[in-house]
Amino acid sequence: MNRIFALLLALGVMGCQEPRRSDLVQLDRMKSQVDSRINAAETISCEATDLICVQLLVARGSACLQLTEDAEGAAARQRRQCSLDDFAAAQRQLPNQAPAQDRRAVLTGLASARKVTRDNTLDMAAAAALNEQITSGLPGLQTVPGGAPYAAYFASDAEAYRAQRGVMPSAESCRMLGAARSGLPGAAVPSDLARRVLLLRTAIDASMLSRSCA
Amino acid sequence: MSAKRSLLTLGRTWSVAERQTWYGMNKMSAKVIVFAFGLLLCSTAGLLAQIIPVQAQSAAELQVQVLMAETRSLRDENARLRVDAPDNATRRQTIAILAGLTGAFALFSMLLFVFLARSVRQVLIAHGQNAGSEGWKTYMNLPLGVPEGSVRALASLFVIIFGLVVLVLQKQIGIGNVEAISGFVGIVITFYFTSRSGTETQKVADAAQAAANKTQDVVREAVARSSEVAASAAASTTAAIDRATLEVRTQQQAAPGATSAAPSNEGPTAAQANLRDLRDRLDAVRQVARVAASLGVGAEIMPGASEAVRTADLLLGAVEPLLSGRPDAGAVVGVLQQVTIALAPLENAGLPGSLADAIAALKGTFDVAGPIVAGIPGGPIGIVGGIVMAGLKLAQNQRQFEALKAALLEKPFDPILLPTVIDGVVATAALEISIQMKTILGDVGPGAATELMRRVTRRTDGRQPVLLTDLAAQLLTSGLSVDGQTLPLSGRVASAAELVQALEEYRSSLIFNAARSQIDGAVELPAAPGRPAATLDLRRLVDVTQVLSSNPVAASQIEKLVFLAEALGKLPAGAAAAAGLVAKALVAAETLLPQRTEKREES
Numbered sequence: 133m134n135r136i137f138a139l140l141l142a143l144g145v146m147g148c149q150e151p152r153r154s155d156l157v158q159l160d161r162m163k164s165q166v167d168s169r170i171n172a173a174e175t176i177s178c179e180a181t182d183l184i185c186v187q188l189l190v191a192r193g194s195a196c197l198q199l200t201e202d203a204e205g206a207a208a209r210q211r212r213q214c215s216l217d218d219f220a221a222a223q224r225q226l227p228n229q230a231p232a233q234d235r236r237a238v239l240t241g242l243a244s245a246r247k248v249t250r251d252n253t254l255d256m257a258a259a260a261a262l263n264e265q266i267t268s269g270l271p272g273l274q275t276v277p278g279g280a281p282y283a284a285y286f287a288s289d290a291e292a293y294r295a296q297r298g299v300m301p302s303a304e305s306c307r308m309l310g311a312a313r314s315g316l317p318g319a320a321v322p323s324d325l326a327r328r329v330l331l332l333r334t335a336i337d338a339s340m341l342s343r344s345c346a
Numbered sequence: 347m348s349a350k351r352s353l354l355t356l357g358r359t360w361s362v363a364e365r366q367t368w369y370g371m372n373k374m375s376a377k378v379i380v381f382a383f384g385l386l387l388c389s390t391a392g393l394l395a396q397i398i399p400v401q402a403q404s405a406a407e408l409q410v411q412v413l414m415a416e417t418r419s420l421r422d423e424n425a426r427l428r429v430d431a432p433d434n435a436t437r438r439q440t441i442a443i444l445a446g447l448t449g450a451f452a453l454f455s456m457l458l459f460v461f462l463a464r465s466v467r468q469v470l471i472a473h474g475q476n477a478g479s480e481g482w483k484t485y486m487n488l489p490l491g492v493p494e495g496s497v498r499a500l501a502s503l504f505v506i507i508f509g510l511v512v513l514v515l516q517k518q519i520g521i522g523n524v525e526a527i528s529g530f531v532g533i534v535i536t537f538y539f540t541s542r543s544g545t546e547t548q549k550v551a552d553a554a555q556a557a558a559n560k561t562q563d564v565v566r567e568a569v570a571r572s573s574e575v576a577a578s579a580a581a582s583t584t585a586a587i588d589r590a591t592l593e594v595r596t597q598q599q600a601a602p603g604a605t606s607a608a609p610s611n612e613g614p615t616a617a618q619a620n621l622r623d624l625r626d627r628l629d630a631v632r633q634v635a636r637v638a639a640s641l642g643v644g645a646e647i648m649p650g651a652s653e654a655v656r657t658a659d660l661l662l663g664a665v666e667p668l669l670s671g672r673p674d675a676g677a678v679v680g681v682l683q684q685v686t687i688a689l690a691p692l693e694n695a696g697l698p699g700s701l702a703d704a705i706a707a708l709k710g711t712f713d714v715a716g717p718i719v720a721g722i723p724g725g726p727i728g729i730v731g732g733i734v735m736a737g738l739k740l741a742q743n744q745r746q747f748e749a750l751k752a753a754l755l756e757k758p759f760d761p762i763l764l765p766t767v768i769d770g771v772v773a774t775a776a777l778e779i780s781i782q783m784k785t786i787l788g789d790v791g792p793g794a795a796t797e798l799m800r801r802v803t804r805r806t807d808g809r810q811p812v813l814l815t816d817l818a819a820q821l822l823t824s825g826l827s828v829d830g831q832t833l834p835l836s837g838r839v840a841s842a843a844e845l846v847q848a849l850e851e852y853r854s855s856l857i858f859n860a861a862r863s864q865i866d867g868a869v870e871l872p873a874a875p876g877r878p879a880a881t882l883d884l885r886r887l888v889d890v891t892q893v894l895s896s897n898p899v900a901a902s903q904i905e906k907l908v909f910l911a912e913a914l915g916k917l918p919a920g921a922a923a924a925a926g927l928v929a930k931a932l933v934a935a936e937t938l939l940p941q942r943t944e945k946r947e948e949s
Contacts, residue, residue, distance in 0.1 A: 251770025334863035335775035
């Protein structure tokens, strides 16, 4: 009797973990929504390890990330946190057999959210921890089809950050900056990444120039 | 009758084809009117045909038509019920109104054309005696024999009025695609005003061209006269020199083992070739000085630019008459000597002098600039040549030139160069080269640099960069707010002015980095005696310049060079010709360098 009850309970819990029809409707709505503010304000209750829940979280996380520069003070902080939480949750709920496209969206979104949070904190230790998290998440992104240029970009960014902020001899920071520059994706950079790569290359060059790196 | 007589009098000057007129209009115009009228009638008839049913038809045709009418009626009814379409009676009534209006407008247009054509003809006849055949030619070119723009105005008026009427009556007609009609009306309005302003501009340009041609003729005459005066003055001066030379030569020939003076051995053609070379150098000096003077930076980059133009003009006036034909050899030698003597100070004050000054100034800072400047081809000469050549290379591309200018001078000449993407690594990279701001912020997390980047790149409502004095005041009052924490700045700076200066430095660094990212490619440095041609990467040039600019003397010379490049880029001869001038000037500058370096050390 107890066994039957336990089985029913387990099935019930599993049933609750499945995405509902309302989640699917919400996903359709969010995908067709052009106003990021509306997507950022959505409430998501989907907690299953399912692609629908992942896509819902990615949609809201991306909207929050996109809007970080449109807000100031507490609102901007809340949006950075929203993107960080959503992409982290999306990574946890990502099914093993998720398509490469969704996997890439989750991992690049998470790296971007960590980078934005790192760049906007006054706490050096917290920034360094976030930088390490960016680096540790990159092997997964590197193996996803089409993820290599993104992984290379975030790796260079994290390395440049370490060279800029770390306490080290000039020669060592020059070596790290050189490595960051040569690690930048060269050919076949996706269009959404090209501008960021150019910006980072310029910043690395400027840092090398200020250190008189050869 | 008298008008007709005067018309006939004028008619004698026409060609046969020009004389063919039809009631005051040329034949082609008449044909166009008839065609246009026919077109209007056809369209009116077409519209009326929709309203009046055709009677004469066979029984079979009638049966088919009845069936079709029934189907149409059902479809119409269905459509009306679905989209609130108008019934056929209302639609036909509205179309009838429109057709009537079109006819009335066509009639009005015809009357107006006839009236205008008659008026134009009368005016021409009244003033025709003075206008001559030119007046008639102008008349023949008028569209439909009416004043220019009338046809365009009337056609536009028709489309606009009827377009608006159709828009108002859209429901009655049952038109679905209102956007297409309103778009079409908009296009016609745009076409009318664009073509009108184009015509006006053309008229102004023609008038300006005529005035310029007239001025050019006057100037050419004046120059010719002054050349004659200068040539005769030069001839009389050189005659004296010539006599003295002859006396010296006679004495030298009388002396044992004497050799002839070099100029006297040269024939007139060889002397003319030398003179031609001097003329080119003079002309180069003149062009550069002229552009420098006209840009209002003459005093900055070339002291005495206006005076140099005057002297060069005078000398050129004396040289030009001796370059053609077979002038007196003595006169050529005399002018040659005069120009040689006068050219040296002109060139010293001109482009070679400016370049030599810049080279001398950069040379002084080169040794302390560190390894960054090592390997630059030609050293300071390469930097100076590189800056001017790069400016000339990018002169045709305003955007690229502005980026180069901003990168070399680190000033926001163009607000478009302000970064639009906020990024922590970029913000930190700019902070690293902003010594003052770095000292003020101290060792804080990356958020401070990022927030500062966000604040200094912000724009006002007028899209201009935010005023740094306002920002400094704000930051001193409320501090720098980062991620829920506030970094007070009031205790970190001595005054608001110091903070403004630091903010300016930080923003310049951001602009420098942004501008640098837009610069790409390389510039060719021409070969010179003892120096091979070389290629200089533009980004490397910008980096080196930035390091050298930390010295105020070098910074001032770099600024002058950038303005000089901008001035040379505007030479009427073009960037290639200007590059040729710079190549020659660089060679001349190297010969002037010891003298300039010495002068600089003394000062």
